[in-house]
Amino acid sequence: MDNGSSAAIAQSLRQWLASAAPGRQLPSTRALVAEHQASPVTVQRALRSLTAEGLVESRPGVGSFVRAQRPLRTTDHGWQTAALHAPATRAPEVSVALRSAPNDMIALHTGFPDRSLLPERLVRVALTRAARGDGAVSRPPVAGLPELQAWFAEQAGASAGDVVVLPGSQSGLGTIFRSVVGAGGPVVMESPTYWGAIRAAAQAGLRVVPIPSGPGGPDPDDLDRALEESGARLFYAQPTWANPTGAQWSRERADAIGDVVRRHGAFLVEDDWAHELGMTAEPMPLVTRDQDGHVLYLRSLSKSVSPSLRVAAIVARGPVRARILADQSAEALYVSGLLQTAALDVVTQPGWPTHLRSLRHRLRDRRDLLVAALAHHVPTAHLTAVPTGGLNLWLQLPDGTDVTMLARDCEAHGVLVAPGHEWFPAEPTGAFLRLSFAGPDPDSFDHGAEVIGEALARASG
Amino acid sequence: MDNGSSAAIAQSLRQWLASAAPGRQLPSTRALVAEHQASPVTVQRALRSLTAEGLVESRPGVGSFVRAQRPLRTTDHGWQTAALHAPATRAPEVSVALRSAPNDMIALHTGFPDRSLLPERLVRVALTRAARGDGAVSRPPVAGLPELQAWFAEQAGASAGDVVVLPGSQSGLGTIFRSVVGAGGPVVMESPTYWGAIRAAAQAGLRVVPIPSGPGGPDPDDLDRALEESGARLFYAQPTWANPTGAQWSRERADAIGDVVRRHGAFLVEDDWAHELGMTAEPMPLVTRDQDGHVLYLRSLSKSVSPSLRVAAIVARGPVRARILADQSAEALYVSGLLQTAALDVVTQPGWPTHLRSLRHRLRDRRDLLVAALAHHVPTAHLTAVPTGGLNLWLQLPDGTDVTMLARDCEAHGVLVAPGHEWFPAEPTGAFLRLSFAGPDPDSFDHGAEVIGEALARASG
Numbered sequence: 001m002d003n004g005s006s007a008a009i010a011q012s013l014r015q016w017l018a019s020a021a022p023g024r025q026l027p028s029t030r031a032l033v034a035e036h037q038a039s040p041v042t043v044q045r046a047l048r049s050l051t052a053e054g055l056v057e058s059r060p061g062v063g064s065f066v067r068a069q070r071p072l073r074t075t076d077h078g079w080q081t082a083a084l085h086a087p088a089t090r091a092p093e094v095s096v097a098l099r100s101a102p103n104d105m106i107a108l109h110t111g112f113p114d115r116s117l118l119p120e121r122l123v124r125v126a127l128t129r130a131a132r133g134d135g136a137v138s139r140p141p142v143a144g145l146p147e148l149q150a151w152f153a154e155q156a157g158a159s160a161g162d163v164v165v166l167p168g169s170q171s172g173l174g175t176i177f178r179s180v181v182g183a184g185g186p187v188v189m190e191s192p193t194y195w196g197a198i199r200a201a202a203q204a205g206l207r208v209v210p211i212p213s214g215p216g217g218p219d220p221d222d223l224d225r226a227l228e229e230s231g232a233r234l235f236y237a238q239p240t241w242a243n244p245t246g247a248q249w250s251r252e253r254a255d256a257i258g259d260v261v262r263r264h265g266a267f268l269v270e271d272d273w274a275h276e277l278g279m280t281a282e283p284m285p286l287v288t289r290d291q292d293g294h295v296l297y298l299r300s301l302s303k304s305v306s307p308s309l310r311v312a313a314i315v316a317r318g319p320v321r322a323r324i325l326a327d328q329s330a331e332a333l334y335v336s337g338l339l340q341t342a343a344l345d346v347v348t349q350p351g352w353p354t355h356l357r358s359l360r361h362r363l364r365d366r367r368d369l370l371v372a373a374l375a376h377h378v379p380t381a382h383l384t385a386v387p388t389g390g391l392n393l394w395l396q397l398p399d400g401t402d403v404t405m406l407a408r409d410c411e412a413h414g415v416l417v418a419p420g421h422e423w424f425p426a427e428p429t430g431a432f433l434r435l436s437f438a439g440p441d442p443d444s445f446d447h448g449a450e451v452i453g454e455a456l457a458r459a460s461g
Numbered sequence: 462m463d464n465g466s467s468a469a470i471a472q473s474l475r476q477w478l479a480s481a482a483p484g485r486q487l488p489s490t491r492a493l494v495a496e497h498q499a500s501p502v503t504v505q506r507a508l509r510s511l512t513a514e515g516l517v518e519s520r521p522g523v524g525s526f527v528r529a530q531r532p533l534r535t536t537d538h539g540w541q542t543a544a545l546h547a548p549a550t551r552a553p554e555v556s557v558a559l560r561s562a563p564n565d566m567i568a569l570h571t572g573f574p575d576r577s578l579l580p581e582r583l584v585r586v587a588l589t590r591a592a593r594g595d596g597a598v599s600r601p602p603v604a605g606l607p608e609l610q611a612w613f614a615e616q617a618g619a620s621a622g623d624v625v626v627l628p629g630s631q632s633g634l635g636t637i638f639r640s641v642v643g644a645g646g647p648v649v650m651e652s653p654t655y656w657g658a659i660r661a662a663a664q665a666g667l668r669v670v671p672i673p674s675g676p677g678g679p680d681p682d683d684l685d686r687a688l689e690e691s692g693a694r695l696f697y698a699q700p701t702w703a704n705p706t707g708a709q710w711s712r713e714r715a716d717a718i719g720d721v722v723r724r725h726g727a728f729l730v731e732d733d734w735a736h737e738l739g740m741t742a743e744p745m746p747l748v749t750r751d752q753d754g755h756v757l758y759l760r761s762l763s764k765s766v767s768p769s770l771r772v773a774a775i776v777a778r779g780p781v782r783a784r785i786l787a788d789q790s791a792e793a794l795y796v797s798g799l800l801q802t803a804a805l806d807v808v809t810q811p812g813w814p815t816h817l818r819s820l821r822h823r824l825r826d827r828r829d830l831l832v833a834a835l836a837h838h839v840p841t842a843h844l845t846a847v848p849t850g851g852l853n854l855w856l857q858l859p860d861g862t863d864v865t866m867l868a869r870d871c872e873a874h875g876v877l878v879a880p881g882h883e884w885f886p887a888e889p890t891g892a893f894l895r896l897s898f899a900g901p902d903p904d905s906f907d908h909g910a911e912v913i914g915e916a917l918a919r920a921s922g
Contacts, residue, residue: 051809052608052809053607053615053621054615075752075754075778075779076753080781082726083694083781084780084781087640087784095790098795115598120598124597127588127591127597127799130588131588131589131592132589136581136585136588136767137579137581139573146514147510147513147514150514167628167629168628170792170793170794171793179548180545182546182666196791199791200792202791203787203791233543265540265543267544291536292537293536293538293541306598307797307798308597308599308797308798310793310797317538318538318541319538320545323545323548330631330635331635331664332628333631336769336800338769338800339800344513348509
């Protein structure tokens, strides 16, 4: 089945339809087969897709016809303003990191690894196998498939019964913020930190208490003061290759922070988003040394396995796990058994460690290429650190640079970059760009850096 | 690949492992192949699963060994009590309707249709096809795949741009309650109504304002008063084969309720959960007659296509859609492209309407069988109505029956039933059971009804 070709036929027909009179008959399947050199199945797939879009009407045994378009409506939705009130939190637009980019743009903004970095064969085989198994038509337990729970537990040195499987880690953030803190309550976060966590906290109505975080992670004294002053019982952090800074906490730093958290009777959300994305260092999850349930460990497979396998888990010891499970069951009911089966299949294949070894090298090569290109073309910018894991660089630009304008200028020249302010829970402390070395084709890095350098020159010129 | 057989091998090895000393070598793959008459691939799959569970350790080139078990720990998690505070809402346990049942129980409690009622072949073919396509390794737009948006829009007489695709309709409930109402705000609901909606509202911190609802739906005057007195701007309802009552609103009732909603400048959440589950009537979604964005239309494919295809959508016209999309993007980021592709594939196949026609008859036959069995064995109970669609009956028992005790008695005799109180936002107005005719084998209906009748006799005896 050639999906690309069916999409191309649909696209070509859409153009034809744009100027065709309602009621007019479309070329026959046979004619379309000949015109596009495609199989009848592919042509029918394109026609079905146009039917689903309401552009074409199919009369069985007769053919396909241009559908009469509904007249355009203009409706006054003004009444909704009173019903909706003002949003509790500033309704955020969709994050820059989630933007889909046209093929001809250099997508340095993206938060997701390129398809060439995914274990594509393992994923397709696992999905095909899962499509034949029980998972395709049955409903798994609310907390997850026992075998997948056991796998996540093993990763964290915990028991399968401590695990709640999630439809992606973003959903886990919402669940933790709602169920452990609740609207109006405080949460301490590093600054800068993952935009998705800032957004989930805002959506749950939490008050974010930021503490500064550098290349070695946050200062335990800052955390101590923040917990003391705010009364917060939750600290959200990414100890391993933090997004966006790439920071990894040393063993000593991790222990010191663990002590502060314990002393305050607080929870640490350890968002281990980049566990499989090490380049020149190893992950050392804090959860494996947690004795008494202070660490809520969040682990996702969407970035390293495939964005289509939206499977993650929280490992939580003690009564907090019941609180988390209750929220997840109210929010999601359960996670697709098919996706759980396929995800477990991928990470238990012999090909998985092989893939991870190769990924390690490819990420490192990409990182080094982008670092070199930036050093060459953007000499006035400063990398706070060369990360030892993760997917991106955190580039500081000269003070006073208007990064929003700069990003717009870059986009006009075919390069997408992410202005750093989305990663700050409060006002940014400097002018930053987050640049992905895992998204775009490495061959485009040099030109991408050049465009950034030129835009920066214009901005300061 | 025979999954059943690999699960059986794992189960047999688990029993062996329970009494085996740590460090002892497992039988070789070859020996297991011979013993279980299975392929080496199947045996290796069983071993991988035990490895993932931490029971077995594999030493490449040597064999598999019984893993040393961690000593059991008892940990004092008492500190979490102070950190968690009391829950904002009574933390609900997992609903009865979600309980997985052992194979030898008669599962009249379940909220999900039996596998034999699903379009299993269409689902497997669609998933296999999707495993080969782009959706397996790419990330779709936040609001959903355009073709799937178009399909949902077509169902509601709306535009593709009005649609937000969701990872299941339960997630949509949370999103609507959080983003349209917000913690502390009121929402009007039918009573009884879907337990998942009651739970999602509680989790979002909403105040539920119940109005009574009978076999014809709620009284528009009751709704008028409830909106007036509470100031609520949101009414959640299931106008088509409500869960649990089976009620379908007449055209006149729907118009009268629509008028009340409009007059109050309020939204109606139309949860069209049973759209494909009609037996002797047709669905008539209110959204198709909504002119100015008062209806938030919720439609899921998990019940009719497969529980593994967690795909649903909200159709919302006007600014409210931006509010909904912002919450979904903070909660879920996006919905698996693989599941979206496969779901669209199923519902655009010629086999889909054929399946729905056959489903219609099979549901009706099952319904009639269970109705007859109850009339015979539980003559003192009363069906408020014989539903024309949906998956269950709503059985009223004599006043004063302790349904919790009754359910426990039935369970002891091999029959699972759902006590009605989970479907009431407040105190139940009578003694009810919700009984699924779509879950268990119809051959068991007679015995199931007999057990209920005997338990009822004991309860009142």
